[in-house]
Amino acid sequence: MAIxxxxxxxxxxxxxxxxxLKLTQRPEVISFAGGMPAPELFPVDAMIDVSRQVxxxxxxxxxxxxxxxxYAPLREHLAKRMNDKLNTNVVADDLLITNGSQxxxxxxxxxxxxxxxxxxxxSPSYLGAINAFNAYQxxxxxxxxxxxxxxxxxxxxxxxxxxxxxxxxxxPDFQNPSGRxxxxxxxxxxxxxxxxxxxxxxxxxxxxxLRYEGEYLPSLKSMDTKGLVMFLGTLSKVLSxxxxxxxxxxxxxxxxxxxxxxxxxxxxxxxxxxxxMAKFFDVYDVDAHVEKLREVYxxxxxxxxxxxxxxxxxxxxxxxxxxxxxxxxxLPEGIDxxxxxKEKALPHNVAFVPGEPFFPNGGHANTFxxxxxxxxxxxxKEGIRLLGLAIKEAIDE
Ligand code: PMP
Numbered sequence: 001m002a003i004x005x006x007x008x009x010x011x012x013x014x015x016x017x018x019x020x021l022k023l024t025q026r027p028e029v030i031s032f033a034g035g036m037p038a039p040e041l042f043p044v045d046a047m048i049d050v051s052r053q054v055x056x057x058x059x060x061x062x063x064x065x066x067x068x069x070x071y072a073p074l075r076e077h078l079a080k081r082m083n084d085k086l087n088t089n090v091v092a093d094d095l096l097i098t099n100g101s102q103x104x105x106x107x108x109x110x111x112x113x114x115x116x117x118x119x120x121x122x123s124p125s126y127l128g129a130i131n132a133f134n135a136y137q138x139x140x141x142x143x144x145x146x147x148x149x150x151x152x153x154x155x156x157x158x159x160x161x162x163x164x165x166x167x168x169x170x171x172p173d174f175q176n177p178s179g180r181x182x183x184x185x186x187x188x189x190x191x192x193x194x195x196x197x198x199x200x201x202x203x204x205x206x207x208x209x210l211r212y213e214g215e216y217l218p219s220l221k222s223m224d225t226k227g228l229v230m231f232l233g234t235l236s237k238v239l240s241x242x243x244x245x246x247x248x249x250x251x252x253x254x255x256x257x258x259x260x261x262x263x264x265x266x267x268x269x270x271x272x273x274x275x276x277m278a279k280f281f282d283v284y285d286v287d288a289h290v291e292k293l294r295e296v297y298x299x300x301x302x303x304x305x306x307x308x309x310x311x312x313x314x315x316x317x318x319x320x321x322x323x324x325x326x327x328x329x330x331l332p333e334g335i336d337x338x339x340x341x342k343e344k345a346l347p348h349n350v351a352f353v354p355g356e357p358f359f360p361n362g363g364h365a366n367t368f369x370x371x372x373x374x375x376x377x378x379x380x381k382e383g384i385r386l387l388g389l390a391i392k393e394a395i396d397e
Contacts, residue, residue, distance in 0.1 A: 011134040024351035030383035031351040032370045050279040070097025071274035077281040087222035097269040101234040101246035105132035112166040120168040124358035140360035149182035152189045167200040174207040174324025177369035207324035212298030227251030243273045304372040311388030325373040337368040344390035
């Protein structure tokens with residue numbers, strides 16, 4: 001008997017990279033493949049405290065259903081934080097809480113995409129978003145980028161030539177996977193173009209608060225005069241991914257679609273997770289916590305980049321991230337990062353994520369992504385030394 005799956009599942013891959021990640025899980029492997037926050041920095045004691053307070057003070061509310069848009073006091077905290085940190089001007093009712101921002105990505109696909117519609121994204125872009133959108137069978141055009149993010153002339157050309165573009169997906173701050181950030185001028189130009197063509201934008205910003213140097217830049221959402229920008233936020237990188245608290249801030253007409261889709265998908269985000277996070281904002285100093293993350297991650301970033309400078313052979317380049325969790329490595333043309341991984345890096349017990357899956361239309365096999373947030377200094381140094389050896393072997397062959 002042949003089982004007949006929906007056509008959309010043909011597009012849903014992700015297994016190749018999963019298989020590869022399994023190999024990186026061996027305890028002797030120093031893996032720079034993940035994208036995880038450092039668990040030693042989770043505020044566990046504070047969460048024990050707030051969970052007790054929530055259950056003691058308000059247990060019968062915490063264990064009950066809540067509204068689809070989410071627990072109002074949490075939305076108030078998040079709206080205020082956006083306004084303080086990102087220059088926006090939003091209120092709690094502009095926000096809807098989701099199960100991590102990953103769920104927002106799925107919802108955006110569901111809300112906007114019919115088969116063969118076009119999604120624009122940066123080249124490269126976040127693999128998890130490509131996978132989420134792929135379920136809705138779109139075509140992708142990945143807009144060329146340089147060290148300052150998406151190239152606006154290229155974007156305009158693509159919009160001029162394609163009338164089925166339904167939305168543009170971007171990560172302007174410390175992008176996953178490249179670590180790049182768009183400067184202010186580019187943000188302004190982007191909004192000019194978007195306003196001209198009236199194309200919705202998904203601005204995904206999980207890393208914006210994790211800046212290690214330079215000035216904070218205003219979000220695209222803060223420059224949005226036509227209600228086109230859907231801002232995707234998450235507490236995953238600044239507090240904890242395990243709580244699964246993300247949100248979207250969007251114009252009422254768009255948010256109404258999110259509300260209907262959220263109801264149909266899973267009714268609401270976890271009441272108790274939302275109440276605990278709201279309580280954390282009430283009684284603890286979130287800024288002090290984020291400051292600590294910035295200190296530790298910023299230091300690890302510098303350790304990694306210094307080690308790369310010392311151990312990577314000539315001809316290998318990498319980005320200099322001012323924040324976030326990743327740097328992006330470009331090998332000389334002709335060296336395939338998946339082959340490097342299998343044949344050279346894993347035998348040296350070191351791992352990364354090959355770059356090709358971050359390009360929705362493939363190619364760029366000579367790239368890979370490195371994470372620096374999740375490992376102590378000595379391991380970073382040793383891992384980069386081993387990786388340097390592996391790359392030299394591949395180049396010398
Ligand atoms: N967007 C980007 C760019 C990410 O890097 C991640 C996490 N790796 C997510 C969205 C999803 O995060 P979460 O669902 O945990 O909020």
